[in-house]
Amino acid sequence: MSRLHRVTPVPSDIEIVKAHSCLPISEIASKLGLSPDELESYGPFMAKVKTKIPANLSRQERGKYVVVTGITPTPLGEGKSTTTIGLAQAIGSWLNKKCVAVIRQPSQGPTFGIKGGAAGGGYSQVIPMETFNLHFTGDIHAISAAHNLIAAAIDARIFHESTQSDIALFNRLVPKKPGKPRVFSNCQTLRLEKLGIDVNIDPDKLTIEQKKQFSRLNLDVDTINWNRVVDLNDRLEKVKIGLSPSEKGFSRETQYDISVASELMAILSLANNLKEARQRIGSIVIGNAKDDKQTPITCEDLGVAGAATVLLKDALKPTLIQTLEGTPVLVHCGPFANIAHGSSSVIGDKIALKLVGPDGYVLTECGFGADIGLEKFIDIKCRNSGILPDCVVIVATVRALKTHGNGPPITPGATVPAVYLQENMELLEKGIVNLETHIRNIRRFNLPVVVAVNAFSTDTQKELDFVRSRAIQAGASDAQIAQHWELGGEGAQDLANSVLKVCQSPNEDCKFLYDLKLTIKEKIEIIAKQIYGASSINYSERAESKIEMYERLGYGSMPVCIAKTQLSLSHDPTLKGAPKDFQFPIIDVRVSVGAGFVYPLAGEILTMPGLPTRPAFFDIDIDTETEEIHGLF
Structure with missing residues (x-):
């Protein structure tokens, strides 16, 4: 079994960050043509961007728009944010194109809970990492204050x-x-x-x-x-x-x-x-x-409403930071990816697309797998912005595909089962159906898709080549092995070249999955059957009553934002691979009139997670002499 070339040993995320120096934020801003009076500085390495938000952007005047999504993940995640940062570094630092990554601000819940931070990983991270994962520029605190008011x-x-x-x-x-x-x-x-x-x-x-x-x-x-x-x-x-x-x-x-x-x-x-x-x-x-x-x-x-908006005035401005390789990053918003659409902001994307110009590239990401994140990104966010992507990148890992081949469960905090640490083509062949289904679903929007096979040190060349081959057979424009975690932008150059090639062919046929004129039930049925693989929908009495009321009150023409588990294409987290012909349950339906969508609940959705037995805060401390933070991933 041949192995990929590895940089060993790879230091921890925090060690990598401490070995890098941040460039002054004014230098990062100058790469984008931002003047000092268009910035509100938050220290030497972060700044709010207060440039005018473009009203409309034609394809001819804006940059190429790339959205990063993923297959159905394990509870450990598959490196979607890391891939977004690594790809941005490859395009910006190694291919010398103007590039901005637009990402979400992390919540302190996962940071101190079990997932850890959201700054990427290895040599594909945003900095200053500690500040990014903590209070940052206070936007989430402002939202908390306005909400509680x-x-x-x-x-x-x-x-x-x-x-x-x-x-x-x-x-x-x-x-x-x-x-x-x-x-x-x-x-x-x-x-x-x-x-x-x-x-x-x-x-x-x-x-x-x-x-x-x-x-x-x-x-x-x-x-x-x-x-x-x-x-x-x-x-x-x-x-x-x-x-x-x-x-x-x-x-x-x-x-x-x-x-x-x-x-x-x-x-x-x-x-x-x-x-x-x-x-x-x-x-x-x-x-x-x-x-x-x-x-x-x-x-x-x-x-x-007026007072709540006043509290959010500054939170409406995205924050400029950088990657380890000095690529500009705009950070803005971080909506829950179950009951909301789970993407960074329209404002951040529009500003970035204007700043990079027609020869530049903007990378953004959407929450969880393509079944939740990308569908909502297109049908909700893109309807609001009026901007459709030029290319979709879907992140896949051999580890996750093996779980979809009925491999043993992966539990956060527990040792990863040995079957994921050695070659197992049988599990991989059974689980590849999950990636193939996601590719076909993305093609329903008439969007080109490039697969990023996020390589782990335990993957074999045979496994990685198998994933690449099957992805292209399923309809991907290309598939590339990416080693950005250990090599930074250099390790994502092949992926970057594939993305740039796809973006050169204008895609004028991108479409939404459904028409807003359809009823709430018709929209739910289209998503559940075409994207999730359901055969029928089962509504509770409560859901039926709510749908009747919402349509009577005039909310029926809103997009639908289905809340369901991220661990399966279906509503059941134990159903791996690509489940078919199941009954999809809608137990309740709610509406976010301000946000502009109806959200049906396919099962109980937790909006306040509790802490695990062994939370991440056990490892976090500070050196009282140097003020250095330890244990923050």
Whole structure:
């Protein structure tokens, strides 16, 4: 059995980072033609980019747009982020093309939990790695603050409506200052408009019934869908608020989600500019009124949309950093890849595509495997941006393909079974069907696909060549073995050349999977049958009721963002390979009106993971003399 050439021993990620020096961020910015007044510095190595966001970009004026996705992964991941960084280094440093990678900001939940950071790995990492994996420029904290402000506004409004008379509530909402008339605020004017009341009316001339209608949202507590958030893995799945004596007996059950699951994160990722973000935040539906119509109650009705947007003003700007080889990287947003679309921002992509120009390249990635990430990237994100990719790169590993050949489970924190550390063509031949299915699914969008076989030290040449051959037979434009983890950009040159070659042929036939005019059920059926391999859909009574309500309220024309496991093409994480002819369950359906999608749940989806028995924070510490951080991967 022949082996690939290896650089041994390979130092740890943190050792590699410490051996490299960051270039001044002004030098990275100058590569893109950014002037100092277009940057807001966060120290010498990071800066927010405040350049004007392009409204529209034609193919002739923008760079080539490449999206990186993956096969159905193991719980350890298959190196999608590492491949994105390695490929960017190959294009930028070794092929001397203008190139920017646009990636997501990592959550502190995985960082301190079990997965570790999201800076890439080996010699394909972004720096400064420690800062990137921790607070960074505070965007996720801003999202947490804005989200929890809305949550506080909900409970405050319910409390005050329950303890005050109609007139007292109105007088507090529209106070009369000494010597000045009452004046409606902007958000209150919008509420008058929604209620069909003359927005120019003198507040004191409203009738008692109009004042009651204006002041009382009458939110049905059982319909509230807005929880609180924190950017850590914590056991806060169910909590009870309002237990202090001052709450006068008003209490209710709620829960916490992880911050990256916030609808605000999805909104920032999908908005094209600040104005659109403000509109989307205002249209967030936090529950329904207790009336016959189940009237949606929005953040605008609460009067909190403007303040929430103010907290997010700086978070709307992407952050510029660099790779180990000095390739520019824009970091922006990090939405949960189950209940949201799991991609970095439209704003980041548009700015990058403009900066690199028609001869440059922008690499972005989408969450989890192509069944979840790429489908949502095309049908949700690309609909919002109006920009379709020129090429798809799908990352595959021999290890993951062997699991799809019914190899033993891989458990985080446990020793990898020996079968994955030696040649086993039987498992690989059975599992290759997963890659082949993903390739065929990508081709449904009429997109060219290049396979990146992310090589591990335990892979044999025979195994790697087998994957390459079968990938091309399945419809890939090319497939290349990539060694970027141990060799950096140099190890991804063959992959980079294949991507550049594919991008030279204009692809004008890219299409969406479904038409937005279809019903919610029709869209679910297309995704489940064509992408996942299901034979039929089974809806719970709750899901049926929700779909009826959402279509009646006018949400039926939104894209569908199915929440399901990332560990199988199906809804069942134990079904490996390419399952067929199974019944796909929809247990519930929810809507993110601000983000602009309906999300059906195919099983219980955890939005607040707990910490494992042996979390990553055990290894993280600081040298109090040098202030060096240890143990952060």
